[in-house]
Amino acid sequence: MRIVVAFKWAADYQEASVNGSGEVDWSRARPVVSSYDAVAIEVARQIADAVSGEVIGLSVIGEPTVPSMATKTALARGLDRVVVVADETLNNASTTQTGEVLSRAIRQIGDVDLVLAGDSSIDVAAKMVSSIAAGFLGWPAFTDVGNVNVTHGSGVELTRPTAVGSETFTVTRPTVVALTADAVVARVPGMKDILAAGKKPVEQLSLASLGDLESVPYTVRGTSRPSHGARLQKVIDATDTSAAVKQLAGILRDAGVS
Amino acid sequence: MTWKTEEPDFEVIVIGAGVAGSVAAYQLAKQGRSVLLIERGEAPGSKNLSGGILYCNEMEKVFPDFLNQAPIERRITRNYVSFLNQDSSFAIDYQDTRLAHPVNAVTVLRAKLDAWLADQCTDTGVMVMPGVRVDAVLTETTDDGTQVVGVQAGEDKLTAHVVIAADGANSFISRAVGLRPKPKQNQMAVGVKGVISLPRRTIEDRFSLSGDQGAAFAVVGDCTQGVGGGGFCYTNLDSVSIGVVLRLDDLVAKKKAATRVFDHFLSHPLMAAYLEGGELREYGCHLVAEGGLDMVGDIHMGGLVVVGDAAGLTLNTGLTVRGMDLAVGSAIAAAKAVGTAIERQDVGAQALSVYRDLLFASTTGKDMERFARMPEFLERERLYSKYGDLLARIMHHIFNHDGTPREPAVKVAANAFSRSKVKIGQLLSDGLAGVRAL
Numbered sequence: 001m002r003i004v005v006a007f008k009w010a011a012d013y014q015e016a017s018v019n020g021s022g023e024v025d026w027s028r029a030r031p032v033v034s035s036y037d038a039v040a041i042e043v044a045r046q047i048a049d050a051v052s053g054e055v056i057g058l059s060v061i062g063e064p065t066v067p068s069m070a071t072k073t074a075l076a077r078g079l080d081r082v083v084v085v086a087d088e089t090l091n092n093a094s095t096t097q098t099g100e101v102l103s104r105a106i107r108q109i110g111d112v113d114l115v116l117a118g119d120s121s122i123d124v125a126a127k128m129v130s131s132i133a134a135g136f137l138g139w140p141a142f143t144d145v146g147n148v149n150v151t152h153g154s155g156v157e158l159t160r161p162t163a164v165g166s167e168t169f170t171v172t173r174p175t176v177v178a179l180t181a182d183a184v185v186a187r188v189p190g191m192k193d194i195l196a197a198g199k200k201p202v203e204q205l206s207l208a209s210l211g212d213l214e215s216v217p218y219t220v221r222g223t224s225r226p227s228h229g230a231r232l233q234k235v236i237d238a239t240d241t242s243a244a245v246k247q248l249a250g251i252l253r254d255a256g257v258s
Numbered sequence: 259m260t261w262k263t264e265e266p267d268f269e270v271i272v273i274g275a276g277v278a279g280s281v282a283a284y285q286l287a288k289q290g291r292s293v294l295l296i297e298r299g300e301a302p303g304s305k306n307l308s309g310g311i312l313y314c315n316e317m318e319k320v321f322p323d324f325l326n327q328a329p330i331e332r333r334i335t336r337n338y339v340s341f342l343n344q345d346s347s348f349a350i351d352y353q354d355t356r357l358a359h360p361v362n363a364v365t366v367l368r369a370k371l372d373a374w375l376a377d378q379c380t381d382t383g384v385m386v387m388p389g390v391r392v393d394a395v396l397t398e399t400t401d402d403g404t405q406v407v408g409v410q411a412g413e414d415k416l417t418a419h420v421v422i423a424a425d426g427a428n429s430f431i432s433r434a435v436g437l438r439p440k441p442k443q444n445q446m447a448v449g450v451k452g453v454i455s456l457p458r459r460t461i462e463d464r465f466s467l468s469g470d471q472g473a474a475f476a477v478v479g480d481c482t483q484g485v486g487g488g489g490f491c492y493t494n495l496d497s498v499s500i501g502v503v504l505r506l507d508d509l510v511a512k513k514k515a516a517t518r519v520f521d522h523f524l525s526h527p528l529m530a531a532y533l534e535g536g537e538l539r540e541y542g543c544h545l546v547a548e549g550g551l552d553m554v555g556d557i558h559m560g561g562l563v564v565v566g567d568a569a570g571l572t573l574n575t576g577l578t579v580r581g582m583d584l585a586v587g588s589a590i591a592a593a594k595a596v597g598t599a600i601e602r603q604d605v606g607a608q609a610l611s612v613y614r615d616l617l618f619a620s621t622t623g624k625d626m627e628r629f630a631r632m633p634e635f636l637e638r639e640r641l642y643s644k645y646g647d648l649l650a651r652i653m654h655h656i657f658n659h660d661g662t663p664r665e666p667a668v669k670v671a672a673n674a675f676s677r678s679k680v681k682i683g684q685l686l687s688d689g690l691a692g693v694r695a696l
Binding site: 188 | 301387
């Protein structure tokens with residue numbers, strides 16, 4: 001079984017900060033393989049180990065060269081090899097473009113049975129790219145999947161938690177699946193995993209080799225920050241902790257927080 | 259002779275990608291050694307914090323073009339030493355453009371500097387491995403005693419001819435292997451530091467600086483609310499690093515909370531004026547070794563050398579606080595000793611004792627010896643409470659014209675003296691001890 005895991009080398013929002021005027025400062029945020037993507041890699045690895053399959057990482061990067069940290073970090077988490085489409089023109093690519101590029105690369109890789117992705121990217125968090133890629137491929141797409149079960153010969157069984165229980169699907173053809181953030185607990189790569197990662201194959205695909213894209217790039221005209229409403233402007237003196245707790249509870253109650 | 263004939267995973271494994279670890283790894287890789295540099299943080303620099311400025315001469319021995327290539331913030335041309343009281347302060351303000359020609363000291367932000375150092379390592383062939391916490395070193399018993407032969411993290415074990423412990427002031431590695439004792443409480447201090455964003459121009463105006471020149475403030479007295487230690491403040495390009503370093507034993511004895519002392523320092527009128535309108539960008543706490551030479555102790559054994567903060571190599575001379583340059587100095591000595599030991603195929607305790615010899619023959623080791631008495635001197639209580647008050651009393655008599663006839667300066671001093679809580683004998687003793695310690 002051949003599984004592709006789509007992952008994104010994206011700035012870690014935990015290191016971004018919001019300044020007084022509401023602007024987000026990303027300058028200090030380092031790129032990472034997000035915890036969402038780590039979940040997808042872990043699920044893929046577990047399936048591949050169970051059915052002796054192959055796990056291929058796939059990423060789209062808006063830079064001319066692939067940062068070695070990006071591929072090493074992902075490979076250390078359990079991928080067998082990585083394929084990257086790296087091109088400057090993909091910098092700030094739209095979700096549609098990214099989805100289409102992924103679909104082309106998946107076709108190029110060939111014989112793919114299952115595509116896994118994390119819940120969303122951590123920097124844009126559109127939660128759309130995996131479905132768009134599926135659309136371009138003409139494959140079914142499932143999002144918010146909590147469990148993937150693969151047994152030889154009987155297809156892929158997907159379980160999706162719902163508000164009242166869960167839904168289970170059995171899919172017998174290639175499909176794209178986006179996982180919930182807590183589908184599994186991803187392992188922390190050990191020293192040997194990291195060392196081995198440096199020796200695994202990394203293949204770079206040129207955008208040109210994927211043919212002309214159909215999707216039309218769009219331009220973001222503007223963004224605005226959400227208003228946070230009027231602030232209560234209450235300051236609690238915490239010298240006496242228990243009094244402060246009571247005061248806080250009182251303020252929350254009065255404000256209608258239950 | 260202690261040497262294992264089977265090929266290890268790496269010739270050298272360095273634990274900790276701070277200044278000492280990265281520089282040691284870089285130099286060994288330059289010698290052609292296979293080096294693994296392991297860092298606990300998600301990226302080199304993410305866990306590191308420095309409360310001092312970087313004196314560059316050691317670094318320039320390793321990277322001749324350090325000043326132009328490394329991400330440095332400002333070149334220090336203004337040193338400001340202040341005794342701070344609640345409502346007054348007395349300062350020595352030494353500003354000199356000669357300090358920038360050639361450049362003597364610079365400010366750095368560790369997140370940037372350590373990332374740069376790690377890049378230099380990678381470019382030289384070091385395998386840099388962030389996000390891994392080393393749990394223990396692997397040891398074997400030989401005829402010469404315990405020999406360190408590798409490291410363990412989780413279930414993974416990797417072997418090396420030599421392990422370099424550069425794991426910071428609290429070095430668990432050298433403690434676990436029985437090389438170094440747990441530091442005493444009066445040898446350790448806790449540093450609390452914030453980085454406050456301010457526009458470049460505002461910093462230059464407020465601190466009277468031009469271009470990429472920078473200022474370094476060392477403050478004692480009310481900044482620590484009487485706790486042994488001091489406050490510091492220095493300028494980066496578009497931020498100010500400010501914090502306090504508090505001796506652990508005194509902090510506990512005086513029942514103060516480090517974060518409260520930090521807040522107090524920042525809101526003191528002297529500092530608040532510099533910081534007004536700034537935004538807190540980073541905030542962190544870190545342990546600082548303050549024991550001086552006494553704390554250095556054992557820094558090598560079979561298969562292991564200890565460098566930087568982990569070896570107790572920090573120096574508070576009262577006027578300057580040093581750590582990073584000593585880290586580089588120790589890394590230079592360690593890389594040389596370890597390289598030679600591997601070359602000669604003997605990595606036993608005796609062979610690695612060359613590290614200690616090289617260290618104490620270098621400026622780093624000599625300075626540690628020179629200031630050996632300083633920690634003891636700095637434990638003198640009066641420095642943090644009474645002298646600032648005494649100086650301010652004298653100045654007040656001189657500058658406050660209250661309409662009464664002026665008194666001779668000697669009498670002013672004597673009066674201020676008798677009203678302050680400092681005794682002549684104490685002053686003489688402190689003065690003498692201070693001079694000796696310097």
